[in-house]
Amino acid sequence: MAEREQPWVFRTYSGHSSAKASNELYRTNLAKGQTGLSVAFDLPTQTGYDSDHPLARGEVGKVGVPISHLDDMTTLFEGIPLDRMNTSMTINATAAWLLALYVAAAERQGVSPKSLSGTTQNDIVKEYLSRGTYVFPPEPSMRLASDIVAYTVEAIPRWNPINVCSYHLQEAGATPVQEIAYAMATAIAVLDTVKSRPDVTKQAIPKVVGRISFFVNAGIRFVEEVCKVRAMTELWDELTRERYGVEDPKARLFRYGVQVNSLGLTEAQPENNVIRIVLEALGVTLGRRARCRALQLPAWNEALGLPRKWDQQWSLRIQQILAYETDLLEYGDLFDGSAVIEGRTRELRDAAREELDRVLGMGGAVAAVENAYMKQRLVESHTARVRAIEDGSLRVVGLNCFREAEPSPLGTGSGAILKVDESAEREQVARLDAFRRRRNAEEARAALRNLEDVVAAGGNVMPPSIRAAHAGVTTGEWTDALRRLFGEYRAPTGVVARRSERAGDATSRIRERVHALSERLGRPLKILVGKPGLDGHSNGAEQIAVKARDVGMEVVYEGIRLSPSEIAQSARDEGVHVIGLSILSGSHGVLVKDVLDQLRKEGLAEVPVVVGGIIPEEDAEELRRAGVRRVYTPKDFDLGRIMDEVVDVVAESAAAA
Amino acid sequence: MNLVDDSRPGRREQALALLDQLESETPAPGAPRIGLTGAPGAGKSTLVDALLRELRRRGRSVGIVAVDPSSAKSGGALLGDRVRVRASAGDPEVFFRSMAARERLGGLADATRAGVTVLAAVFDVVLVETVGVGQSESDVSRLADTLVYVAQPGAGDLLQFMKAGLLELPDIFAVNKADQGAAARRTALELEAGLGLGEREASQWTPPVVLVSARDGLGIRELSDAIDSHFASLVESGELALRRRRGADAFVIEALERRYGSFGLDRIGGRGALERRLRVEPSAARYGIVAALAREIEEALAKPRG
Ligand code: B12
Ligand SMILES: Nc1nc2c(ncn2[C@@H]2O[C@H](COP(=O)(O)OP(=O)(O)O)[C@@H](O)[C@H]2O)c(=O)[nH]1
Numbered sequence: 001m002a003e004r005e006q007p008w009v010f011r012t013y014s015g016h017s018s019a020k021a022s023n024e025l026y027r028t029n030l031a032k033g034q035t036g037l038s039v040a041f042d043l044p045t046q047t048g049y050d051s052d053h054p055l056a057r058g059e060v061g062k063v064g065v066p067i068s069h070l071d072d073m074t075t076l077f078e079g080i081p082l083d084r085m086n087t088s089m090t091i092n093a094t095a096a097w098l099l100a101l102y103v104a105a106a107e108r109q110g111v112s113p114k115s116l117s118g119t120t121q122n123d124i125v126k127e128y129l130s131r132g133t134y135v136f137p138p139e140p141s142m143r144l145a146s147d148i149v150a151y152t153v154e155a156i157p158r159w160n161p162i163n164v165c166s167y168h169l170q171e172a173g174a175t176p177v178q179e180i181a182y183a184m185a186t187a188i189a190v191l192d193t194v195k196s197r198p199d200v201t202k203q204a205i206p207k208v209v210g211r212i213s214f215f216v217n218a219g220i221r222f223v224e225e226v227c228k229v230r231a232m233t234e235l236w237d238e239l240t241r242e243r244y245g246v247e248d249p250k251a252r253l254f255r256y257g258v259q260v261n262s263l264g265l266t267e268a269q270p271e272n273n274v275i276r277i278v279l280e281a282l283g284v285t286l287g288r289r290a291r292c293r294a295l296q297l298p299a300w301n302e303a304l305g306l307p308r309k310w311d312q313q314w315s316l317r318i319q320q321i322l323a324y325e326t327d328l329l330e331y332g333d334l335f336d337g338s339a340v341i342e343g344r345t346r347e348l349r350d351a352a353r354e355e356l357d358r359v360l361g362m363g364g365a366v367a368a369v370e371n372a373y374m375k376q377r378l379v380e381s382h383t384a385r386v387r388a389i390e391d392g393s394l395r396v397v398g399l400n401c402f403r404e405a406e407p408s409p410l411g412t413g414s415g416a417i418l419k420v421d422e423s424a425e426r427e428q429v430a431r432l433d434a435f436r437r438r439r440n441a442e443e444a445r446a447a448l449r450n451l452e453d454v455v456a457a458g459g460n461v462m463p464p465s466i467r468a469a470h471a472g473v474t475t476g477e478w479t480d481a482l483r484r485l486f487g488e489y490r491a492p493t494g495v496v497a498r499r500s501e502r503a504g505d506a507t508s509r510i511r512e513r514v515h516a517l518s519e520r521l522g523r524p525l526k527i528l529v530g531k532p533g534l535d536g537h538s539n540g541a542e543q544i545a546v547k548a549r550d551v552g553m554e555v556v557y558e559g560i561r562l563s564p565s566e567i568a569q570s571a572r573d574e575g576v577h578v579i580g581l582s583i584l585s586g587s588h589g590v591l592v593k594d595v596l597d598q599l600r601k602e603g604l605a606e607v608p609v610v611v612g613g614i615i616p617e618e619d620a621e622e623l624r625r626a627g628v629r630r631v632y633t634p635k636d637f638d639l640g641r642i643m644d645e646v647v648d649v650v651a652e653s654a655a656a657a
Numbered sequence: 658m659n660l661v662d663d664s665r666p667g668r669r670e671q672a673l674a675l676l677d678q679l680e681s682e683t684p685a686p687g688a689p690r691i692g693l694t695g696a697p698g699a700g701k702s703t704l705v706d707a708l709l710r711e712l713r714r715r716g717r718s719v720g721i722v723a724v725d726p727s728s729a730k731s732g733g734a735l736l737g738d739r740v741r742v743r744a745s746a747g748d749p750e751v752f753f754r755s756m757a758a759r760e761r762l763g764g765l766a767d768a769t770r771a772g773v774t775v776l777a778a779v780f781d782v783v784l785v786e787t788v789g790v791g792q793s794e795s796d797v798s799r800l801a802d803t804l805v806y807v808a809q810p811g812a813g814d815l816l817q818f819m820k821a822g823l824l825e826l827p828d829i830f831a832v833n834k835a836d837q838g839a840a841a842r843r844t845a846l847e848l849e850a851g852l853g854l855g856e857r858e859a860s861q862w863t864p865p866v867v868l869v870s871a872r873d874g875l876g877i878r879e880l881s882d883a884i885d886s887h888f889a890s891l892v893e894s895g896e897l898a899l900r901r902r903r904g905a906d907a908f909v910i911e912a913l914e915r916r917y918g919s920f921g922l923d924r925i926g927g928r929g930a931l932e933r934r935l936r937v938e939p940s941a942a943r944y945g946i947v948a949a950l951a952r953e954i955e956e957a958l959a960k961p962r963g
């Protein structure tokens with residue numbers, strides 16, 4: 001029997017309301033046996049806006065902790081000695097800034113950067129493909145990412161400067177092959193960028209390669225997932241040896257953390273999600289050869305809204321039981337020698353290599369972001385998945401089969417999720433205000449100027465950012481300085497004009513209805529699918545856009561992160577017959593009201609509006625009272641039915657006009 | 658805008674009257690109508706965005722029509738060009754309308770032309786983006802005062818374009834993606850060589866080849882200047898009125914031909930006769946004429962041939 005292995009790091013992705021509230025949460029979680037921290041930032045922080053920016057309205061402290069300046073960061077880790085903590089930060093476009101704040105906060109604690117350990121996610125490619133919190137165009141973004149790598153390799157040697165993510169790709173519909181291939185393509189893009197830097201020597205490359213880690217998804221097909229991580233382990237070993245000439249096998253290890261799949265967690269019969277989560281955890285812990293280094297589990301009420309402390313605790317207990325009660329960690333690799341596992345691993349590896357070569361052939365990950373290749377493949381895969389759920393060929397227990405159920409004693413009403421208090425935003429803005437008044441304005445200005453000068457001259461962004469952190473610069477100011485230098489970017493939506501091949505009877509029937517109504521309207525039925533606010537969840541909007549196109553509508557879909565007034569303006573210019581809003585960030589209250597106001601201002605009060613997303617029933621009721629015609633949530637998996645109702649809604653308004 | 662895109666009978670008449678009124682009442686030369694065409698992926702939409710920024714910087718209001726070629730049996734379409742055109746966000750001096758090709762409900766050429774007429778009456782400049790796929794170049798050349806062909810480095814589409822004998826249509830060539838360096842310069846040289854060989858009247862205007870990067874905003878000022886000087890030369894030479902007239906006449910004939918075939922045209926004297934009739938028609942109004950001639954053809958078709 002092999003020696004009992006040390007368990008992986010137990011984490012819970014969390015943070016909300018304020019630095020103070022999140023600090024308390026972290027300390028309780030650690031006391032309960034969590035062994036690492038995983039910080040969720042709010043959307044303004046992730047997209048580089050201060051808490052008092054107009055675009056931050058309604059989003060401050062909602063889905064993560066707001067960090068606008070050094071005092072916020074210091075509060076976040078009060079009483080948590082940073083030299084003894086392993087902190088993972090899900091931060092990308094503004095990663096350099098949040099790392100600078102972290103370093104500055106450590107220095108305030110008297111901790112040297114040399115003794116820090118943790119991770120900045122810092123994978124910008126998957127932001128364009130799935131996660132949506134990008135700011136700058138791809139090229140300068142890659143440069144910023146490589147600045148962090150080049151800096152930390154020397155200055156914070158135990159830091160994982162980048163966590164190449166396949167996790168978010170699966171959440172956007174990726175197949176295992178796409179997950180592997182696009183993650184590898186991303187790692188190559190980063191390493192090639194680092195390699196081409198004049199300040200990184202050839203000798204340093206093995207050390208750089210050794211610092212690259214991954215963040216992987218684990219889905220419900222858990223046997224295949226066992227094979228997927230083995231295939232990734234093999235490919236990474238091969239790639240680092242052949243492409244980057246790394247001799248030391250330890251530097252070629254595929255080190256990865258995991259968050260298990262959430263896309264498959266249901267609103268219907270949510271208690272079943274616990275079973276899904278356990279099985280998914282097995283996929284990345286069973287085999288010793290390719291076991292994860294850190295694990296985060298979502299909560300049973302994932303599709304209802306944000307988890308409460310108790311919900312997160314339940315998921316932490318899953319990890320603890322798996323690691324401490326079972327005999328899992330007592331054995332060597334369970335799968336070595338299994339022909340089945342080896343066979344599937346080989347298939348995945350070979351197919352992934354082929355797809356990787358295709359991407360490299362078109363110029364690599366950055367090119368395949370700009371020309372929309374990868375995004376289009378993801379939307380396609382997700383469309384296939386959504387269709388299979390719709391037609392029943394992919395079974396999801398409690399959602400499209402076995403729907404008879406007893407009432408759940410767990411409760412799914414408004415008390416069953418975390419509600420962030422409305423006062424959180426006001427208080428955060430007040431703190432920011434006070435901070436700005438307190439700081440030495442001249443010092444902050446000088447630090448910002450220095451930042452711009454250094455970055456414009458091609459210098460590493462980290463040192464001037466750390467100086468700016470100490471000087472009291474804010475998140476919005478730091479990002480604005482770089483926006484001035486680099487400009488902003490909008491990624492391709494991946495939703496293509498081409499019609500999808502299959503059109504079943506149901507689709508043809510709805511298409512007939514659309515054509516008939518179009519004749520009556522005098523031109524084709526036109527729908528605008530809009531995503532107001534900072535919310536980056538695009539899956540639902542994409543699938544609605546694809547379906548609307550397939551049933552014969554003209555579709556205007558401009559991607560994520562539009563302001564309510566931009567949406568109203570598009571609706572006016574394009575002369576749409578109906579507007580569909582998709583909001584999953586929990587800010588539907590404020591945002592829908594703003595859109596309705598803007599429509600009224602444009603004289604479009606009569607254009608009907610429907611809304612979809614993570615919307616608790618009480619909120620849905622309120623939206624309908626405000627004039628929204630229909631509200632949809634994840635349990636409405638039948639897109640055909642949704643389209644039928646959209647046609648009804650347009651017909652009703654046309655008749656009323 | 659919604660009215661002129663409405664194919665219901667009652668609305669249609671109303672719309673045609675309005676369009677003719679707009680065309681004849683807008684004092685000449687009115688707003689320049691600039692067409693951008695080129696292969697898919699050449700960067701037309703990105704270039705529209707860059708031009709838009711430049712035009713706004715020059716204080717001009719802009720109307721845009723983007724024509725999406727994607728027409729499927731479903732009749733459904735994803736109008737994706739807005740995504741690339743961001744400079745307009747929140748600007749009341751900019752109007753952006755996308756349209757999909759359609760087989761039903763009036764066809765596209767009518768709707769595009771109508772849209773351009775409306776926007777030209779309201780905005781300082783009108784931009785029209787269409788994908789270059791054979792027919793559409795000549796369609797857009799009929800409604801644009803200045804036609805810009807957008808080429809990209811090293812792609813075969815330029816060769817195709819030359820082969821198709823379409824080289825004499827554009828007034829300006831923009832070689833986009835100049836940020837790709839040598840390849841773009843090579844394409845520009847090839848194009849210049851090709852233009853040298855082409856048969857153009859030795860008239861005043863020689864189409865310039867402008868290197869631009871829509872992505873990085875390079876050469877946009879030069880392109881914008883070239884567009885302005887082309888328009889100025891049209892106005893100065895008196896060519897503008899002729900050109901618009903010719904375009905409008907061709908539009909009338911094509912609209913009738915699409916609906917009734919050359920067989921239908923023959924019933925009212927054939928194409929040549931029609932051209933002559935249109936040439937002596939005094940008013941600039943062309944929309945109402947389509948309807949009037951259509952009625953004439955239908956009456957002729959209804960009568961037994963004797
Ligand atoms: C997939 C997912 C992601 C993916 C998104 C990929 C992508 N490109 O879309 C990734 C991993 C990137 C992600 C990231 C985050 N996520 Co997330 N995510 C999910 C998840 C698991 C599924 C959502 C989904 O895509 N479902 C599939 C689609 C098809 O369903 P849908 O959008 O619900 O749409 C259906 C209906 O709602 C309706 N509909 C939706 N829109 C529209 C529009 C119209 C017009 C119509 C008619 C109908 C309609 O029809 C659809 C058909 O069934 C949910 C939880 C869950 N299981 O629902 C969390 C969830 C939405 N995420 C959440 C959070 C907090 C985040 C983060 C903000 C975390 C953070 N702090 O960083 C990040 C950042 C994202 C960002 N930039 O905004 C929270 C939101 C909490 C809240 N509302 O209070 C959720 C609820 C999880 C949770 N419980 O904490 N996420
Ligand atoms: N390198 C580079 N890419 C560009 C430039 N202009 C557009 N592109 C890219 O070319 C692709 C097609 O652009 P788009 O404007 O949609 O082309 P359209 O189909 O002609 O409208 C996109 O991936 C753009 O990012 C440019 O000037 N340089």
Ligand SMILES: [Mg+2]
Nearest residue numbers: 701702738786
């Ligand atoms: Mg385009």
